[in-house]
Amino acid sequence: MHGICFSAVTTLEILLAQFDAFYSSEVTPTLHRGNPLIEALPPINTDIEILRKLTNLPDTDRNVSMQMPPHVRSFEIDFVRQIYVPPPMAAEYARNIDYMIRQSYVDRNPFDSKHQKHLYGVQDCAKNQNAHHETNALMMTLKGLSGMGKSRLTKAVLEMYPQVIYHTQYRDKCYPAAQIVWLSVEAPIAGSIKGFLLSLFTAIDRALGYENTLKSYSMQAKTKTNIDNMVSSFVQIAATHSLGILHIDDIQRIKETSTDREYVIQTIIRLANVSKFAVLFSGTDDITKVIQKMLSEKTASKKSFHQQFEITRRMVTGGYFKLERAKDFKDKFFSKLVSTILKYQWLENPLIPTEITTKFLHEISAGLPSVLLLLHRLAQREALLNAETSLHHRHYTMAYKKHLRPLVPLLKVLREGKFDDTDFDIDGKFVALFSKVNFA
């Protein structure tokens, strides 16, 4: 009588579904069993499997390429853009993301009445800023210099999961739903909260295939001026579609405005708290400055201290990672990267990976992977266009001077190591705060 389907509707005709959910309870931890949102996720990988999946080495046929005339062959060099060698912390980073995604679903079993109650009350929670919800959403921060490959690493990790999983039936229960495993958006330019919400709606539309249709959430949101309505709408959509993790890239952008900065971060935390999804922040070292600036501005009251403490604490509840620049040419990752990219050469006499070459490439690229890849492409192109048959260090120098001129002074600063250690100076700040705030 109380089965979860239409009473007397016995013939549920399930048509077909792209990206159909496949449930595997055998390799699922005991705590996660019985939850279709977790069981439908790809199996948990070992570190080796993760690294293997993240690594991208394009297949090229050197013999075929070498038959081409140089001006055509220069286009083959673009294969270098596809090369991706994950940094040493990638496996741990991917494991953390995996943990956060799965953990965010633990309390969201769609067949649990508590979760259903949460689903129907989520809009009111957001509107009333009601605190009657469990704040177990995890947040993680990844920082690193521009060009270290933060976005690419995060994107590669997220793409190990299907973005949307379509459920039709779980065991003997009908469950028509689209589960959005991850969303990736960029932080709002100038800290505009409305712009940020619109980008979230656009990302949802793109994930669900609602773009340019009547179903488009972003089209609807554009006509609404009330931010509260947009927030409540988003938390409902995120809860209904079981959003697993929200990646916010270039979070340092929000420092550009002073008025909405705190509001944006608090809004993100509020969204995550209410809808129970995990959040992943990534950005340059300016993240540190954003938080430090907030701390330095408000040191007078206990209330502001607690607010800032909460924000900072929440941003790292899932972990804190930093992509370190290779400060030495003997860095294992850098050496591996150099030896990998040097396999991709389209000149008759390729450059041999030696210690001198590695040292030279480290010096010229300041240890930044993106600069190294860029120089490797440009140097080969320079050599080919000059009708040379061998790749030499001088080609890298030529490309560096010719194409990377605007970057030269900046790379020089990096080589001097001036901005390598701007990490969270929170401990020092907190000591200062404790001395100022009267807790009595």
Add this chain to the structure above:
Amino acid sequence: MSAVIEDSLTWRDEALAFAPIPIPDEHIYSFMARWFRLSGYQSRKDFMRLSVGLDCRLLSSSAFGRFDLKTQHVYLANRKEVLDNATLFPYHRTYLPVEPCNRIELASYEAESQIASRRWWRLMDRSLVLSTENLRYCPKCARFQAEKYGFTAWLRVHNLPMVEACVLHRMKLRSLNSRNSPVAFDNPTDCAERFFHPPLNPIDDEVADRAEQAFAERSVDVLRAGSLRDISGDCVNKYWQKFLKKECKYAFFGVNEITKFVIRTFRANAKKLPPTVARYLEPSYVRIEIEKIFSDSRLPMSPLFKPMSPLFNIALATVFFGKVNMYDFLACDDLLKPDHSIRI
């Protein structure tokens, strides 16, 4: 490519990616309100356009003509199934002549007949099939639903014409909508109790107890009969015999006496009946139907207790007492296979 696949591909592009799961006996309006809530759309009109395909704000009869329970990936039910399992149509079908019933069912199958059958959909107006005004619910049922499912729903059993009490809890039903206008999906006044049903306070419990007692005193026998699973079984016959013998004293009378009694009772209660239902309770219809029943009955058993006529029993119970056990009404297999031979 077959028309079916073509059609399915078309609607998969248009349909929403998800749908909630209907609970047993849930009214279609309740399902739509839940769906709207979960969809995250702020505009009821936009939602109706996406789910039903019409520019309308409420689930009107014309919108229902196009209604299919479908999502982007799962086809839940067609209009016929929705009509039978999520509206009050099975109840009202009992009082309708065969022809309009068939036309309505036909209209629910064939898209091209929608316009042609619009007048029949008008016949099945909002109050009859969809019943969006004065939706009622039982607080105890709501509490049970909140515990079991995490949300509350409007059930058909509570929204039958003239039903004022919950047959399960014997409790007076609460009216959801005091404005006497169609219930709006996005109206907090209409929907608040559905999503945040508060626990009953002591005053509510007291009121409920009094209502339960009064209800039980007034129609205990009907409840006993109705609360049994199989309304056509021997136990039910026993209760009905006892009840009719005691209350009506017509149990062992012949066809004429029963006909007279039924017609008289219908006339006395005509004002209580919805006009659309009352139209089909004309004395001539009643006489024909009762004579039909007597003609093939196996006396001395009264035709009213025939296992073949549960609908007739329910109809009588509805007319006599204004109450009926919809749970049994729905559990009855005959309802799933429409049988128009038994009709008042």
